[in-house]
Amino acid sequence: xxxxxxxxxxxxxxxxxxxxxxxxxxxxxxxxxxxxxxxxxxxxxxxxxxxxxxxxxxxxxxxxxxxxxxxxxxxxxxxxxxxxxxxxxxxxxxxxxxxxxxxxxxxxxxxxxxxxxxxxxxxxxxxxxxxxxxxxxxxxxxxxxxxxxxx
Ligand code: ADP
Numbered sequence: 001x002x003x004x005x006x007x008x009x010x011x012x013x014x015x016x017x018x019x020x021x022x023x024x025x026x027x028x029x030x031x032x033x034x035x036x037x038x039x040x041x042x043x044x045x046x047x048x049x050x051x052x053x054x055x056x057x058x059x060x061x062x063x064x065x066x067x068x069x070x071x072x073x074x075x076x077x078x079x080x081x082x083x084x085x086x087x088x089x090x091x092x093x094x095x096x097x098x099x100x101x102x103x104x105x106x107x108x109x110x111x112x113x114x115x116x117x118x119x120x121x122x123x124x125x126x127x128x129x130x131x132x133x134x135x136x137x138x139x140x141x142x143x144x145x146x147x148x149x150x151x
Contacts, residue, residue: 001038010045015054023133029107036100037066037127043094045070060133067126073119
């Protein structure tokens with residue numbers, strides 16, 4: 001993402017929790033989700049804008065946030081952005097299919113997580129998703145470890 005961000009003088013910073021637990025995820029899909037969110041944060045940002053990617057460990061989940069200082073999303077559009085093919089009118093000139101956030105939602109929900117958006121028009125947008133550290137995940141990890149030790 002850096003070359004794209006650089007071409008628009010957008011700065012990407014991170015604030016990552018140092019003590020993150022291991023959780024069971026489909027790494028490729030979660031990576032793709034993060035790429036989608038950062039891509040949007042660049043695409044809908046202003047020249048010279050900022051992006052902050054943070055991760056926070058909260059007792060039973062890990063939350064990842066991508067916050068930007070871009071154009072924001074209107075109150076009318078905000079409830080619809082996770083729908084397939086939805087694009088705010090203002091976003092039509094900026095390319096994309098309107099599928100990215102629908103796929104992101106699907107991926108996060110398949111991990112029993114949740115995704116949400118906060119936005120102020122003209123101020124910026126924050127998309128957050130949480131992935132649970134569920135007992136079920138731990139059981140699965142336990143099972144995999146057991147199988148590995150046996151073989
Ligand atoms: P696409 O980026 O291909 O248009 P997405 O599903 O990723 O589709 O996003 C849907 C719509 O949500 C976008 O068209 C845009 O209107 C809005 N949106 C998503 N992320 C942001 C953001 N960071 N800032 C402003 N608007 C956004």
